[in-house]
Amino acid sequence: MQVESSAHDATAARVPGGWRARARSSSRLKLLGVYVAIAAAAVWIATRFGLDVHFIREWLPYIIKGVPLTLLISVAAIALAIPLALFGALGRLSTNALFNAPANFYVSFVRGTPLIVQIFFIYFGLPQLALAPGSPPWLQKVLILNIVTAGILALGINYGAYMTEIFRAGIQSVGHGQLEAAHALGMSGRQTMRRIVLPQAIRVIIPPCGNEFIAMLKDSALVGLAGTQELFFRASTIGRQTAHGFETFAVAAVIYWIMTSIFSFFQVRLERRMARGFVREGGHAH
Numbered sequence: 324m325q326v327e328s329s330a331h332d333a334t335a336a337r338v339p340g341g342w343r344a345r346a347r348s349s350s351r352l353k354l355l356g357v358y359v360a361i362a363a364a365a366v367w368i369a370t371r372f373g374l375d376v377h378f379i380r381e382w383l384p385y386i387i388k389g390v391p392l393t394l395l396i397s398v399a400a401i402a403l404a405i406p407l408a409l410f411g412a413l414g415r416l417s418t419n420a421l422f423n424a425p426a427n428f429y430v431s432f433v434r435g436t437p438l439i440v441q442i443f444f445i446y447f448g449l450p451q452l453a454l455a456p457g458s459p460p461w462l463q464k465v466l467i468l469n470i471v472t473a474g475i476l477a478l479g480i481n482y483g484a485y486m487t488e489i490f491r492a493g494i495q496s497v498g499h500g501q502l503e504a505a506h507a508l509g510m511s512g513r514q515t516m517r518r519i520v521l522p523q524a525i526r527v528i529i530p531p532c533g534n535e536f537i538a539m540l541k542d543s544a545l546v547g548l549a550g551t552q553e554l555f556f557r558a559s560t561i562g563r564q565t566a567h568g569f570e571t572f573a574v575a576a577v578i579y580w581i582m583t584s585i586f587s588f589f590q591v592r593l594e595r596r597m598a599r600g601f602v603r604e605g606g607h608a609h
Contacts, residue, residue, distance in 0.1 A: 341446055353358030372569070379570050382561050388572055389554035390582070396473060396474050396553060397540045403479025404539075405532070411487035412494055413516075427488070439545050441481055446473035446549050468527035482539055488533045493524035526597050533590035537583050544579075 368374075373538055414426025433441070446468065448512065452458065453466035497520045505515040547556030562571035 325380040335355070374573075378565070378567050379574055382565075382571065383574060385561065385570065386554065386557045387578065388394055389552060389557040390578065392471070392551065392554075393543050393553045394539070394582075395477065396471065396543045396546060396551075397536065399475045400482065400539055401532075401536045402477035403475065404437060404481075407483025408486035408490045409477065411483060412490035416494060417486065419553070430487050430529045433481055438477065438481050439544060442474060442545055442549055443479040445477050446470055470546065470549050470551040474549065474551055476542070478543065478546070482535055486532060486535055488526055489535070490524070492519055493528035496527050497523050507587065509563055529597055530590070530594040533586070534595060537586050537590065540583060540586065541579060584599055 378464045405419065411429055414422040415430065416425050418425075449466040449468070450463075453463040501519055501523075502515060505519045510518070543553060544555035547553050547559065558571040558575035562568035565571075
């Protein structure tokens with residue numbers, strides 16, 4: 324009787340795990356079926372409306388050549404946005420009006436104006452100041468920028484303002500008890516920020532920064548409206564010149580989708596890695 328009871332208990336312990344495995348397998352099959360249906364619908368639409376496959380093969384290499392410039396603009400812009408966001412967050416948290424007021428103005432003004440206006444203002448508007456009568460010659464070197472530099476500057480400034488709130492939330496997530504302990508140990512405010520606050524805030528800040536980078540990757544297409552030879556500009560130029568807008572924009576959309584999917588995959592991995600040590604198995608925070 325005891326042997327039978329033990330066997331029964333062991334079987335019962337195995338059943339829930341097996342049920343979960345079957346449920347996961349069934350869910351994956353359903354998901355695969357939906358993906359197959361979407362792919363079939365895409366093929367039907369392409370066939371029904373006469374998608375010019377030969378045209379895509381001919382111009383695909385030209386459009387893809389815009390990908391490196393798209394990535395360059397996005398990476399350089401996020402590298403600029405991060406320090407701007409950090410200084411903006413520290414300024415907004417400061418009680419000193421000399422730091423707080425400019426940071427508030429920066430965030431309010433940039434978030435209150437469209438990104439495309441900022442790009443055009445930096446690329447087309449600032450040169451007017453440099454070329455005004457009486458302007459010093461060195462001002463032309465500062466304010467007259469090529470379109471890639473202007474795009475990087477506009478994207479970096481814009482996303483720096485939005486990421487300021489992310490940095491501010493990350494800094495404020497560190498408990499006041501730790502700040503008081505650091506002060507009790509004789510640390511200055513700068514030492515506390517560098518040794519205590521920022522190392523912990525980074526775990527909160529980095530994952531949403533990944534989201535911002537993915538969004539920036541797509542918004543870099545706006546720089547193409549000013550004439551830079553990035554992915555969107557190349558696709559739109561060929562589409563207008565050849566009257567194959569459906570093919571070129573479909574290709575551009577798929578390329579953007581592939582790039583964002585790749586970065587989203589690594590972002591999820593990064594979030595899991597950053598959460599390690601803060602989340603117990605089962606989803607409970609330490």
